[in-house]
Amino acid sequence: MDRRSFLRVLGLSYLFHRWLLRDLAAAGGPVLAVAEGADYGRITRQAINALGGMGRFVKPGQTVVVKPNMGWDRNAEQGANTHPLVVKAVVEECLKAGAKKVKVFDRTCNDERRCYINSGIEPALRGMKNVEVKHIEDERFRKVPIANGAVLKQWELYDEALGADVFINVPVAKHHGLTRLTLGLKNVMGVMGGNRGSIHKNIDGALADINSVLKSHLVVIDATRVLTAHGPQGGDLRDVKVLNKVIAGTDIVAADAYATTLFGLKPADIAVTVAAHKRGLGEMDLRKVRIIKA
Amino acid sequence: MRHTSSRISQLFFLALFLVLFLMTEYRGSDRIGVAVNAFFRANPLTAASTLLAVKGWVPFLLPGVIVLVLSVLLGRFFCGWLCPLGTVLDLVTGRIRKTAPLTWLKGSVKYWLLLPLLVASLLNLNLAGLLDPIAILVRALTFFVHPLLGETVRSGWVGLYRVFGEGRDVLDPGYRFLRDYLLPFRDTLYPLAFLSALVFILIIFLERFETRNWCRNLCPLGTLLGLVARLSPFSRVPAKLCADCQACRELCPTSFDRELLQKEECILCMECQLHCPNQRVRFRLAGFQPAAGGPVMERRVLLGGLVGGLFLAKLFRFRDPQSQARLLRPPGVRSEGEFLEKCVRCGECMKVCLRSALYPALSQTGIEGLYTPVLIPRLGYCEYNCTLCGQVCPTGAIPDLPVAEKKREVIGKAVFDKNHCIPFALRKECIVCEEHCPIPQKAIRSEVVTERDFSGRPVTVKKPYVVDELCNGCGICENVCPLEGKSGIEVFAVKDRTPLREGGLESGGKGGDPYS
Numbered sequence: 001m002d003r004r005s006f007l008r009v010l011g012l013s014y015l016f017h018r019w020l021l022r023d024l025a026a027a028g029g030p031v032l033a034v035a036e037g038a039d040y041g042r043i044t045r046q047a048i049n050a051l052g053g054m055g056r057f058v059k060p061g062q063t064v065v066v067k068p069n070m071g072w073d074r075n076a077e078q079g080a081n082t083h084p085l086v087v088k089a090v091v092e093e094c095l096k097a098g099a100k101k102v103k104v105f106d107r108t109c110n111d112e113r114r115c116y117i118n119s120g121i122e123p124a125l126r127g128m129k130n131v132e133v134k135h136i137e138d139e140r141f142r143k144v145p146i147a148n149g150a151v152l153k154q155w156e157l158y159d160e161a162l163g164a165d166v167f168i169n170v171p172v173a174k175h176h177g178l179t180r181l182t183l184g185l186k187n188v189m190g191v192m193g194g195n196r197g198s199i200h201k202n203i204d205g206a207l208a209d210i211n212s213v214l215k216s217h218l219v220v221i222d223a224t225r226v227l228t229a230h231g232p233q234g235g236d237l238r239d240v241k242v243l244n245k246v247i248a249g250t251d252i253v254a255a256d257a258y259a260t261t262l263f264g265l266k267p268a269d270i271a272v273t274v275a276a277h278k279r280g281l282g283e284m285d286l287r288k289v290r291i292i293k294a
Numbered sequence: 295m296r297h298t299s300s301r302i303s304q305l306f307f308l309a310l311f312l313v314l315f316l317m318t319e320y321r322g323s324d325r326i327g328v329a330v331n332a333f334f335r336a337n338p339l340t341a342a343s344t345l346l347a348v349k350g351w352v353p354f355l356l357p358g359v360i361v362l363v364l365s366v367l368l369g370r371f372f373c374g375w376l377c378p379l380g381t382v383l384d385l386v387t388g389r390i391r392k393t394a395p396l397t398w399l400k401g402s403v404k405y406w407l408l409l410p411l412l413v414a415s416l417l418n419l420n421l422a423g424l425l426d427p428i429a430i431l432v433r434a435l436t437f438f439v440h441p442l443l444g445e446t447v448r449s450g451w452v453g454l455y456r457v458f459g460e461g462r463d464v465l466d467p468g469y470r471f472l473r474d475y476l477l478p479f480r481d482t483l484y485p486l487a488f489l490s491a492l493v494f495i496l497i498i499f500l501e502r503f504e505t506r507n508w509c510r511n512l513c514p515l516g517t518l519l520g521l522v523a524r525l526s527p528f529s530r531v532p533a534k535l536c537a538d539c540q541a542c543r544e545l546c547p548t549s550f551d552r553e554l555l556q557k558e559e560c561i562l563c564m565e566c567q568l569h570c571p572n573q574r575v576r577f578r579l580a581g582f583q584p585a586a587g588g589p590v591m592e593r594r595v596l597l598g599g600l601v602g603g604l605f606l607a608k609l610f611r612f613r614d615p616q617s618q619a620r621l622l623r624p625p626g627v628r629s630e631g632e633f634l635e636k637c638v639r640c641g642e643c644m645k646v647c648l649r650s651a652l653y654p655a656l657s658q659t660g661i662e663g664l665y666t667p668v669l670i671p672r673l674g675y676c677e678y679n680c681t682l683c684g685q686v687c688p689t690g691a692i693p694d695l696p697v698a699e700k701k702r703e704v705i706g707k708a709v710f711d712k713n714h715c716i717p718f719a720l721r722k723e724c725i726v727c728e729e730h731c732p733i734p735q736k737a738i739r740s741e742v743v744t745e746r747d748f749s750g751r752p753v754t755v756k757k758p759y760v761v762d763e764l765c766n767g768c769g770i771c772e773n774v775c776p777l778e779g780k781s782g783i784e785v786f787a788v789k790d791r792t793p794l795r796e797g798g799l800e801s802g803g804k805g806g807d808p809y810s
Contacts, residue, residue, distance in 0.1 A: 139452045197726040197776030235734030
């Protein structure tokens with residue numbers, strides 16, 4: 001969204017939702033919406049609506065990329081991938097807001113066919129008009145210079161993610177062996193090409209670098225059920241905890257910071273979050289974040 | 295183009311073969327209902343060689359035995375009505391100008407091929423697939439034709455992107471259709487692609503000398519069927535060329551180059567009956583009778599074949615220990631000896647493998663294991679939830695296991711190479727292998743170590759280790775290791791492939807976790 005349209009949205013919201021603007025102005029910092037409930041489609045919509053609705057992010061005729069985490073050949077219950085109902089609700093909201101096309105993809109770790117199907121995401125979106133669920137095609141990665149990259153000076157990113165009008169980041173909150181948790185900032189690895197395993201040497205800085213060139217316009221974190229151990233793949237239902245929560249926000253660092261607390265950890269415990277905050281990508285101090293219970 | 299019943303049957307089975315070949319691929323369902331393995335299960339040669347090697351009954355080879363019994367009654371109908379390679383030859387032979395038949399191919403060459411193969415099977419080495427016509431065709435398709443087709447179309451598709459960028463999306467539905475139904479999913483290069491193609495092309499080249507040259511003079515499956523066809527009560531009358539006509543000499547694709555119909559070469563195409571100018575020819579039941587035409591083979595051929603089989607089975611066993619250490623078999627294969635008895639080297643497991651993890655052996659197994667499947671983790675790993683190779687294996691050399699059991703089957707064990715592994719060699723973070731390890735309790739774990747890096751600054755690094763009791767050797771760790779070239783973790787073959795303990799993975803208590 002460019003500044004002009006943002007101002008326009010702001011103006012319109014002032015006219016129609018004075019309370020919303022008041023809230024925004026009052027807090028001064030980022031806003032997060034947290035919805036809770038057993039109907040995952042519904043709480044996803046509630047969280048988005050609490051931010052002002054999808055119309056705030058998606059304008060008619062725009063192309064939207066919805067990037068879930070569907071990297072693993074695990075089913076919805078196992079908590080390794082974003083819940084299909086959350087993804088479906090986000091996609092539906094985009095279409096309702098008038099999106100011309102919604103593209104859903106991820107560069108998977110296991111076999112892409114199995115991941116797309118077993119995650120439940122491809123089946124959930126099957127048959128929806130103007131929705132494209134395609135596997136990654138290698139030729140579409142293109143080298144992007146990272147102007148202020150601390151670790152990476154350039155990297156191959158997926159052109160459909162770069163070219164989209166709106167990039168919506170829909171990670172699942174879960175445990176990760178190296179980074180302790182994987183949330184919104186790390187979910188962006190799914191649009192990275194090349195030997196992305198090699199960034200693990202300095203993953204905090206590298207993820208801040210990537211997120212500085214590929215901004216998430218909206219982050220919807222799926223914490224309906226979370227993997228508390230043996231992530232990012234899991235596989236053992238004893239490691240899965242049902243939280244029935246969805247978090248939405250425009251500040252990726254704030255969203256990650258809040259989701260961190262659901263695991264009984266502090267935002268500062270997650271080095272990826274800290275690095276991104278230091279890079280100016282968002283607010284990690286939750287006292288400065290307005291949290292709306294949707 | 296003939297339009298006879300036999301030709302219609304041939305075309306039907308060739309089409310069926312190609313459709314089944316294309317269906318031997320993951321298409322969104324965990325089970326593959328029908329695959330090209332149907333052709334191997336109905337194949338008397340691979341059935342016979344496997345049963346001889348196993349020296350026991352293998353239930354799903356029943357169709358092959360039925361075909362063999364039917365051939366005793368009817369003769370070589372398989373060759374003239376079913377065999378897809380025979381059909382391919384019939385389709386191209388008209389375009390190949392003939393010179394004179396090769397005389398040295400006549401006689402007992404075919405027995406010199408068939409007998410040693412069967413004798414080697416008796417000595418527990420199943421080599422029949424190397425010269426089985428259907429296996430030759432499947433391998434040529436899997437290792438050569440299909441990858442070539444895939445790569446050609448795909449590079450065209452990529453080329454379109456280079457020219458039109460996003461504009462290419464207009465054609466996307468068409469490409470998706472091709473990709474989903476016709477092309478191999480991955481662009482895989484196979485060792486032995488050249489040899490597989492060469493054998494196939496050579497068989498076609500042989501058509502230069504006479505029609506169905508391979509089928510008449512070499513094919514071990516045809517030879518086997520020919521042997522039992524001699525007993526067939528179903529025979530053509532008149533058995534000889536008629537003095538006044540001799541049209542059969544031209545009509546017959548196989549066996550009328552001598553005065554007398556060679557029953558073991560007749561493929562029952564019925565051409566002679568359909569086109570007999572005098573309507574004299576009939577095929578009818580004539581009761582069991584010893585076929586004319588002298589003894590099957592000379593004694594020295596029989597003895598030579600036996601000795602040849604002994605040589606085949608025993609002289610090519612040398613294996614280089616270094617490559618043996620990396621000889622990883624598909625999941626569920628617990629004993630190398632048993633595997634060599636059953637594997638017919640048809641290439642189906644390699645065709646179906648989701649991650650292109652399986653390749654035909656060349657150096658790893660010595661000559662005795664030529665074309666048997668080996669897993670090369672650096673190229674592809676065994677997908678945790680996938681059981682496709684076991685499903686399509688025609689002889690059960692790779693057992694068809696339920697997913698839960700297959701996950702516990704041990705392919706090998708992963709071992710770190712600390713001279714290469716990043717956290718050890720460079721004292722930097724990594725553990726990409728741990729992240730990808732599919733075992734729910736993680737067969738790769740790490741300990742947090744605080745030490746000094748090479749410039750003396752204190753660093754905290756997660757250093758990985760393998761929990762041997764939980765590792766099934768799937769190879770994903772080796773596959774994803776971000777090091778270039780050699781991986782920092784490698785899967786090595788183990789003799790003891792006892793499955794991982796039950797209950798350690800998804801469900802039970804702490805059974806599988808030795809350290810909790």
